[in-house]
Amino acid sequence: MAATRSFEAHAADIAPRIEAALEAALTEAAAPGEIARPARLVAAMRHVMLGGGKRLRPALLTAAARLFGAEGEGVVRAALAVECVHGYSLAHDDLPAMDDDDLRRGRPTAHRAFDEATAILAGDALQTLAFALLADPATHPDAGVRVALVATLAAAAGVGGMAGGQMIDLAAEGRFDGGVPRRLAESEILRLQAMKTGALIEASAAMGALISGATDQEIAAVRIYGRAVGAAFQVADDLLDAEGDAADVGKATGKDEAAGKATLVGVLGASAARARLDALTQDALAALDGFGAAAEPLRGAARFVASRRS
Structure with missing residues (x-):
């Protein structure tokens, strides 16, 4: 329990800093190099990003950076960039052409609160804002570190990561090739989930190590940890969709089975999926064996992901 409380204390400390950074970044005042910011677009971006969430x-990212002694504005900016990419993905995933969700975090999704075109543009603008944040010297004085951060986030979000995983997911639902759903094998589901969900979580942890000057070996260990946490997050999410209550989860549940989505719960059953979740949590903890007590917030994060109810 202490490790979980330690992570929760860290998350409680960083959440208001992220909120404040979002408030400052998402205003109608044009930033240097910009011409103007349409009010409706800014309002939609704020709707996506300031509607709560676990952060x-x-x-x-900030816990991994702190593990290696890095804190401050630059780390918060990198964390904000990751959250902007996450927010963009939610705005787009909720669209009728994707997952067609009406609720997100207990509120209307962006395309419901505004319209589809505005939701698409809000996602586009959040994605580009993320890379503008990382490219700015205010994030890190070393251009090489900034390039590494940009490359890490781009790889996680792009064709070989989140976007590619979403395409595989849509194809498995039967959106193409005659509209016939295809039942994926367990190994295919693991790859899909590693791309669609896990890649960005892994990148978050890795970017925290990168920005703090960790060694290649240390970054590799944090990546292994992040990969296991990302996989665990998706299994927990699948279990919540299958068994959770919409009022607690903050969005509609039972949609995966109805849409024929490929999940480990669907292939293995809930009991075996829970066992997989436990094993992934242990894998995450084992990756941190060499870091001692300083890694307690990260250990707590792994446990938090496995036990979440929303």
């Missing part, structure tokens, strides 16, 4: 990815 898990920023908490992971």
Whole structure:
């Protein structure tokens, strides 16, 4: 329990800093190099980003950075960039052409609160804002570190990561090739989930190590940890969709089975999926064996992901 409380204390500390950074970044005042910011677009971006949420990815990034002695504005900016990419993905995933969700965090999704075109543009603008944040010297004085941060986030979000995973997911639902759903094998589901969900969580942890000057060996260990946490997050999410209550989860549940989505719960059953979740949590903890007590917030994060109810 102490490790979980330690992570929760860290998350409680970083969440208001992320909120304040979002408030400052998402205003109608044009930033240097910009011409103007349409009010409706800014309002939609704020709707997506300021509607609550666990801020898990920023908490992971900042906890990993703190493990190696880095804190401050630059780390918060990197965490904000990751959260902007996450927010963009939610705005787009909720669209009728994707998952067609009406609720997100207990509120209307962006396309319901505004319209589809505005939701698409809000996602686009949040994605580009993320890379503008990382490219700015205010994030890190070393251009090489900034390039590494940009490359890490781009790889996690792009064709070989989150976007590619979403395409595989849509194809498995039967959106293409005659509209016939295809039942994926367990190994295919693991790859899909590693891309669609796990890649950005892994990148969050890795970017925290990168920005703090960790060694290649240390970054590799944090990546292994982040990969296991990302996989655990998706299994927990699948279990919540299958068994959770919409009022607690903050969005509609039972949609995975109805849409024929490929999940480990669907292939293995809930009991075996829980066993997989436990094993992934242990894998995450084992990756941190060499870091001692300083890694307690990250250990707590792994346990938090496995036990979450929303």
